Amino acid sequence: MTRSIGIDSIALAVPEGFLDLRDLAAARNVDPAKYTEGLAVDEMAVAARHEDTVALAARAAQRALVRGDVDRARIGLCVVGTETAVDHSKPVAAWLHRLLELPDACRTFETKHACFGGTAGVLAAVDWIASGSARGRAALVVCSDIARYPLGSAGEPTQGAGAVALVIREDPRLVALEPGVTGSFSRDVDDIWRPLWSRDALVDGHVSVTCYLDALAGAHASWREACRELSVKDEPVARRCYHVPYGKMARKAHAKLCALEGIHDVDGTFAREVASSLRLPRRVGNVYTGSLWLSLASMLETDASDVEGRRISLFSYGSGCTSELFCGRVVQGAARHVASLAISEPLAHRRRLTFAEYENIRRADGDIDATADASGGAAGALAFLGVERGRRVYG
Ligand code: CAA
Secondary structure (H helix, E strand, O other), X not given: OOOOEEEEEXXXXXXXXXXXXXXXXXXXXXXHHHHHHHOOOOEEEEOOOOOOHHHHHHHHHHHHHHHOOOOHHHEEEEEEEOOOOOOOOOOHHXXXXXXXXXXXXXXXXXXXXXXXXXXXHHHHHHHHHHOOOOOOOEEEEEEEEEEOOOOOOOOHHHOEEEEEEEEEEEXXXXXXXEEEEEEEEEOOOOOEEOOOOOOOOEEOHHHHHHHHHHHHHHHHHHXXXXXXXXXXXXXXXXXXXXXXXXXXXXXXXXXXXXXXXOOOOHHHXXXXXXXXXXXXXXXXXXXXXXXXXXXXXXXHHHHHHHHOOOEEEEEEEEOOOEEXXXXXXXXXXXXXXXXXXXXXXXXXXXXXXXXXXXXXXXXXXXXXXXXXXXXXXXXOOOOEEEEEOOEEEEO
């Protein structure tokens, strides 16, 4: 019998500070309802200097392994998806491999295609297992990013930061995916990009919304085609998780999907099938590669007991652009496992920053990747300590 493959453990890491979007609205002289209702975001995570992509990834991964009671000696693949890489050559996965004490016999690499990078890692892990290369071992996939736009720009309220770590293996305890049954859509577009000289992303905001929706339509058509070719039964979907740059985008995506599927009750299906996945993104903001997976984590933490045994859909979008639509099934018994993972617990330890603190963090970053400054972070948490002889130091 073919064994199932999918998500066995999931964990988050968020920076210690966040900005309440009402404080941002006051500083920018904008009606706060534009952010909280118009964009559907309440808070955005703000990464301090010591909370770089590697530190956030390591914190999330450590949690996924410990809380999930996963044997790290049985990890044979470690992939990090990011669009906030800290080096042109050395992948975040290399630091992670050491910090997490993963086995030497482990394939490590980094994936990039804007926000799709994490999903590329998940799908690579599923295929690695399905091909037999895993030989019973599990994969660790970590999505880690710091989403930044220029201060005062339209993109500013859609920033965020954080990491989501996933353990992928056979007979998963959370969600079984459907290997091979995916719909892809790609096209060369300039909606959001970040040139090598810039720490902030450049964006054609309204174009990016259209690109996202066009990609969803293309991926949906391709997914339908895959289902036909592989004779996959047309079974109802209980929950839908989208890539969530901000909550309102998921609402637009859902309206588009309803039109494609001939569903007339957009509001009712949104409340039932999508709303629970937006609870955590509302409090963290955009985490780029981790965004779809934060949305899944949010849905599982809220609804797992209602959806055990039922099918869910997942849509991942990466600017530039590429996208993929696929389905999975929440495993029987997942709710108990979700409870032991305490998914949103890291959010309880955050501190609300003042607007001045947020601006100071943003303005202070100058040449942080080339200087030595072992300024450290919160006690006990893995942190970026600075640069010595050109090498990044963590502890
Ligand atoms: N009260 C309530 N709602 C209000 C309001 C008020 N006072 N004022 C405005 N609104 C509503 C608007 O009606 C609008 O709603 P709809 O979209 O439903 O029409 C919403 O608030 C946003 O208003 P604007 O369109 O005027 O906002 P904007 O032009 O200032 O910026 C944005 C919006 C273009 C999305 C901008 O935030 C941006 O550039 N963000 C970064 C790009 C992005 O996230 N793109 C998403 C698709 S690409 C992707 O998904 C990849 C990724 O991760 C980045």
